[in-house]
Amino acid sequence: MSFLTLNIFRSFSSSSVMNLALKNVTVVGGGLMGSGIAQVAAQTGHNVTLVEVSQPLLDKATSNIKKSLERVAKKKFNDKAQDSEKFMKETLDRLKTTTSPSDSVKEADIVIEAIVENIKVKHDLFKALDQAAPKSTIFASNTSSLSIAEIASVTNRKDRFGGLHFFNPVPVMKLLEVIRTSETSDDTYNKMMEFGKELGKQTITCKDTPGFVVNRLLVPYMGEAVRMLERGDATARDIDIAMKLGAGYPMGPFELLDYVGLDTTLFILDGWHEKYPENPLFKPSEMLKKLVSEGKLGMKSGEGFYKHKK
Numbered sequence: 001m002s003f004l005t006l007n008i009f010r011s012f013s014s015s016s017v018m019n020l021a022l023k024n025v026t027v028v029g030g031g032l033m034g035s036g037i038a039q040v041a042a043q044t045g046h047n048v049t050l051v052e053v054s055q056p057l058l059d060k061a062t063s064n065i066k067k068s069l070e071r072v073a074k075k076k077f078n079d080k081a082q083d084s085e086k087f088m089k090e091t092l093d094r095l096k097t098t099t100s101p102s103d104s105v106k107e108a109d110i111v112i113e114a115i116v117e118n119i120k121v122k123h124d125l126f127k128a129l130d131q132a133a134p135k136s137t138i139f140a141s142n143t144s145s146l147s148i149a150e151i152a153s154v155t156n157r158k159d160r161f162g163g164l165h166f167f168n169p170v171p172v173m174k175l176l177e178v179i180r181t182s183e184t185s186d187d188t189y190n191k192m193m194e195f196g197k198e199l200g201k202q203t204i205t206c207k208d209t210p211g212f213v214v215n216r217l218l219v220p221y222m223g224e225a226v227r228m229l230e231r232g233d234a235t236a237r238d239i240d241i242a243m244k245l246g247a248g249y250p251m252g253p254f255e256l257l258d259y260v261g262l263d264t265t266l267f268i269l270d271g272w273h274e275k276y277p278e279n280p281l282f283k284p285s286e287m288l289k290k291l292v293s294e295g296k297l298g299m300k301s302g303e304g305f306y307k308h309k310k
C-alpha cells in the first residue's frame with residue numbers, strides 16, 4: 001500500500017474532512033470494471049453514485065462490491081473486527097446507487113463511464129449526461145479500445161473530457177492510464193492525475209492512441225502468439241512456458257488470452273483493423289475468429305486455448 005493510500009485510510013478512521021480534487025464521483029456501468037472503480041473511489045473517501053440500467057443489476061453490483069470490500073478489510077485489519085466493520089460501514093455509506101443517469105450527475109465533480117464497449121451506446125449516454133451535468137463536471141471514459149476524442153465528440157465539453165483506463169481487477173491492479181486528447185485542458189488533466197493518486201493508483205499519461213500503452217503492446221503481442229500457433233511454430237503450452245520462463249512474464253500469451261476473453265481480444269483487433277487496415281499488427285487471425293465462433297471464449301466459457309473448470 002502506498003504512503004498516500006495509507007494516509008487516506010488514516011484520515012478516514014479519524015473522520016477528518018479531506019480535501020479531495022474531485023469529491024463527488026459518478027460511475028456509470030456496474031459490471032466488472034464499474035463496480036471495481038466505484039469500490040475503490042468509495043474506499044478512498046469519495047462520495048460515489050453508481051448507475052446501472054436496472055435495480056437487479058445494481059443489487060448484483062452492490063453485492064460484488066461488498067464481497068470485494070470484505071476481502072480488502074480482512075487483509076487490512078486482519079482480526080480487528082471493530083476496525084473492519086467501521087471501514088466497511090464508512091465505505092458503503094459513501095456509495096449510492098440509481099438507475100437514472102441524469103439524476104446521478106447533478107452534483108458530480110467527475111463522471112466515469114464503464115458501460116459496454118460500443119460507440120453508439122456511449123454516445124447516447126454522454127449526450128444525455130452532457131445536458132444534465134453541471135458545466136464544471138469532468139467526463140471520463142474507461143474504454144479499452146475506442147478513441148476518447150471520438151467518444152467526446154458528441155458533447156460540448158471536449159476540454160473537460162479525458163480517459164481514465166483502469167485494469168481488472170480494479171481494487172488490485174495499481175496502474176491507471178490517464179488519457180488526454182488534443183482538446184483536454186491542463187486543468188482537467190491535472191485534476192484527473194490528482195484523482196488517480198487519491199485512488200491510490202500509479203498514474204501514467206498517454207495520448208489518445210489505439211489501446212493507449214498497455215493494450216497497444218499486449219494485443220498485437222497476443223495476436224502474434226496466435227499466428228505462431230497457426231503456423232505450427234510451437235504449441236500454445238510451449239509458447240506460454242517460453243514467455244514465463246524466458247521473458248519473466250507472469251502469464252503466457254495464451255493464458256492471458258483465456259483470462260481476458262478471446263471475444264474481447266477479437267473485438268478490439270477487429271475495431272482497430274477496420275480503422276487502420278494497413279497496420280499488420282492489428283490483423284485478426286482466422287484461428288481466433290474460429291474459436292470465438294465456436295463459443296470458445298476462454299475462462300468465462302470454460303474453454304479457450306485451454307480447458308478450464310467452471
Ligand SMILES: NC(=O)c1ccc[n+]([C@@H]2O[C@H](COP(=O)([O-])OP(=O)(O)OC[C@H]3O[C@@H](n4cnc5c(N)ncnc54)[C@H](O)[C@@H]3O)[C@@H](O)[C@H]2O)c1
Binds near residue numbers: 029113
Ligand atoms: N474487462 C476489462 O478487463 C476492462 C479493462 C479496462 C477497461 N474496460 C472497459 O470498461 C468498459 C466496461 O467493461 P466491463 O468489462 O466492466 O463490462 P461489463 O459487461 O462487465 O459491464 C458493463 C455494464 O454496463 C452496463 N450498462 C450498459 N449500458 C449502460 C447504460 N447506458 N447505463 C448504465 N449502465 C449501462 C451493463 O448493464 C453492464 O453491467 C468497456 O468500455 C471496456 O472496454 C474493460
